[in-house]
Amino acid sequence: MSTIGSPTSKYAHRLRVWTDLRRLNAALPDSRFGFDFSAFIPDFRGSSSAIEHLVDLPCYKSSRTIFIAPDNSLQGLRFRALKDGKRVLTTTYAIRRGFILLDPGRIEQDSLQLASLLDGMERPSIGTSVSISQMHEQIGRIGLCVTGAGAIGSNGIRIGKDHGFFDLAWGMLFDRELVNTETPVAAIVHQCQVVQVEQHDAEQFVAAPWDVPCNLIIIPDKVYRVAGLPKPQSGILWNKLEPKQLESILVLQELKGIQMMEKIMKAGTGNPEPAKPKETEPSADELLGIQMMERIMKGLKP
Known part of the structure; x- marks a missing residue:
């Protein structure tokens, strides 16, 4: 040592x-x-x-x-x-x-x-x-x-x-x-x-x-x-990723798509009324999530 x-x-x-x-x-x-x-x-x-x-x-x-x-x-x-x-x-x-x-x-x-x-x-x-x-x-x-x-x-x-x-x-x-x-x-x-x-x-x-x-x-x-140091309390910190990491690691893209799908499903729980269309354009993260959702729904591996 x-x-x-x-x-x-x-x-x-x-x-x-x-x-x-x-x-x-x-x-x-x-x-x-x-x-x-x-x-x-x-x-x-x-x-x-x-x-x-x-x-x-x-x-x-x-x-x-x-x-x-x-x-x-x-x-x-x-x-x-x-x-x-x-x-x-x-x-x-x-x-x-x-x-x-x-x-x-x-x-x-x-x-x-x-x-x-x-x-x-x-x-x-x-x-x-x-x-x-x-x-x-x-x-x-x-x-x-x-x-x-x-x-x-x-x-x-x-x-x-x-x-x-x-x-x-x-x-x-x-x-x-x-x-x-x-x-x-x-x-x-x-x-x-x-x-x-x-x-x-x-x-x-x-x-x-x-x-x-x-x-x-x-x-x-x-x-x-070793004791005393806590482990992270959350998963991927998307805002801390380098752009090339999300581009080159396909399972990160898959995870972002799954999270987006889960977020949409959770938002729709208990709300029988159809969601109103957003007035603003989706963000880059949302677009990536939508693209990954489409791939998952088609049964394609990332």
């Missing part, structure tokens, strides 16, 4: 941790991105020991379905969870093709390791693509969420690649009531990725409204239990 010396930016902490991962020969390269840690969360030497600590925890043992982020450092955990008979929900890289459900009851035993790989989980007879509208029926409650991190403060605040994909996935799952503020969140990291947050520097690891803090920080030789 490293210690923050003087006030600096999250970006500086991230760079320092990335440097330590290379200096200690701890990080393993990605087949496509090499050691470009801005593009992926690396696996590290000793991650299998950290996984053993996690699977010994009651929250793992009691979970039937676990959300495990598509990080390189968690490939071993995805494989272990499938071997243990647990269903694994994950996302495709950058959530570009949405969520994938891996059900070991529907996957051949000799294909479980292939299923744990990003390049394998979408192959025929392996993973199942799950839309937002299908989540309650096909998944139900998630008992545990696990993520990697570029760096993580000792208070449980993660610093990733600065894309926020785990927070987006959490927000969508929260909106559909698959997770809540009591759902445990664990991070599996190398010890050099844990930054000791001192009192006078705590402002560098303050949670944004959409940040999901971790209850558990698991390194190869120890489990840190």
Whole structure:
């Protein structure tokens, strides 16, 4: 564990941790991105020991379905969870093709390791693509969420690649009531990725409204239990999204359409009179919601 010396930016902490991962020969390269840690969360030497600590925890043992982020450092955990008979929900890289459900009851035993790989989980007879509208029926409650991190403060605040994909996935799952503020969140990291947050520097690891803090920080030789930081009380904060996120992540568009449909249905409940047409043009958000509603009604996947 490293210690923050003087006030600096999250970006500086991230760079320092990335440097330590290379200096200690701890990080393993990605087949496509090499050691470009801005593009992926690396696996590290000793991650299998950290996984053993996690699977010994009651929250793992009691979970039937676990959300495990598509990080390189968690490939071993995805494989272990499938071997243990647990269903694994994950996302495709950058959530570009949405969520994938891996059900070991529907996957051949000799294909479980292939299923744990990003390049394998979408192959025929392996993973199942799950839309937002299908989540309650096909998944139900998630008992545990696990993520990697570029760096993580000792208070449980993660610093990733600065894309926020785990927070987006959490927000969508929260909106559909698959997770809540009591759902445990664990991070599996190398010890050099844990930054000791001192009192006078705590402002560098303050949670944004959409940040999901971790209850558990698991390194190869120890489990840190973190308490005190609340999880977000809402789902996706639409006004905080970057435009490119809504454009490139189709399940976000689907969720917005579903929310719009639910809003319209709720507004019409108990009102037998037809709604009067609006005098103003619909907003861009409303137009997107209407378009997504039309796609859902036609039975098209986003």
